[in-house]
Amino acid sequence: MNESHIQRISDLTPLRSAPSLSTEQTSVLRAELAREMGAYSWFTVGVMATSAAEALRSLRQLETACGWEPMRLEGECKAEDGVFLKANQSSGMVRIRAEQGLGEGILISGHQQEQGAAGPTWGPFPLDLFTT
Template sequence: MTQSPVTALNDLARLRDAPELSQETCANLRAELSQAMANASWFTVGVMAPTAAKALAALRALETSQGWDTMDVVDSTNEIGPVFLKANQQGGSVRIRIEYGLGQGILITGHGEDENQPSTTWGPLPLNFF
């Protein structure tokens, strides 16, 4: 495997697709992400995946890894194709729609309780990151 230019969360921000990462890089990014997420009150998650099942599996792994309550799928698609999954932790809802032309990966946005704490987005992280 070629060496990834990703060594920190900020390196992901310029990417359209989640890169392949070594186990060591994943471990380092998980530690950095954990610290960054500790400053947020709640989260939204976007998952760009080739299928609805893969998007939902990535979300469920994230929920488990963070000890979050399972969010409810309130809108989905039966169509076959690439999807965008949007999960809102505050509302506990998940929506999945067909979306062509996207990359693949997980985007996590941390939110504060009010506008004084700016939202921060991390990713795209690989679908199997969690």
Template sequence: MSDRGITQLSDLARLRGAPELSPASADRLRAELANALSQSSWFTVGVMAPSAEMALKTLRTLESSQGWDPLDLVETTEESGPAYLKANQKVGTIRIRIEHGLGEGVLISGHGDDETQPSTTWGPLPLDFF
């Protein structure tokens, strides 16, 4: 899937899987995402990947690119197949399970410390976005 028609983060919300992005589109979305992330206190991340290893590698790259402390892997799978990773900064954990039928990509949800700051989700972003 190409990035035709993807000009801002909100354009991704209609997609089931992450598009391939041109370098210019990726740079534009990274700048918009950096601004959006700065408005949140903490994050949850979902990674849909071809394997548990790829999902964890993608999360670790995201953590590093954002200067986030690495979260603790508390549950994973030894099975082969498409994986879904759920990371939660609030509780500091990562859980990975096999999940068939998903697209591929990264979903990031920003959260506030109270109900005055609504949760917002961005993505799906490509696995190599960060």
């Protein structure tokens, strides 16, 4: 899919890696995401990045943009050839593991307080989508 055709969050779903977005696309997608997230109580976040530092930076930007309390990093990962960060807002925990061959981007899943009430997964969004 041509990056210029990305107009809605659903346009990202078939992608393996997040595309580069224009300022206008970023604004439109962030507004749509905020509306979608409004229907859920808490979130899990997956970040595919080249390094643990890059993945954690993207998560911290998301937390700030959403007004979330920072989640706690459990353990340490110094991989520089690809990582996957998994953050669970309900538990407040973040784990990062080495994982090569993934794309790059942020995945966000909505959840309800009731067990088993998982919503959709949105993304992959660019790692800098929540840069302020």
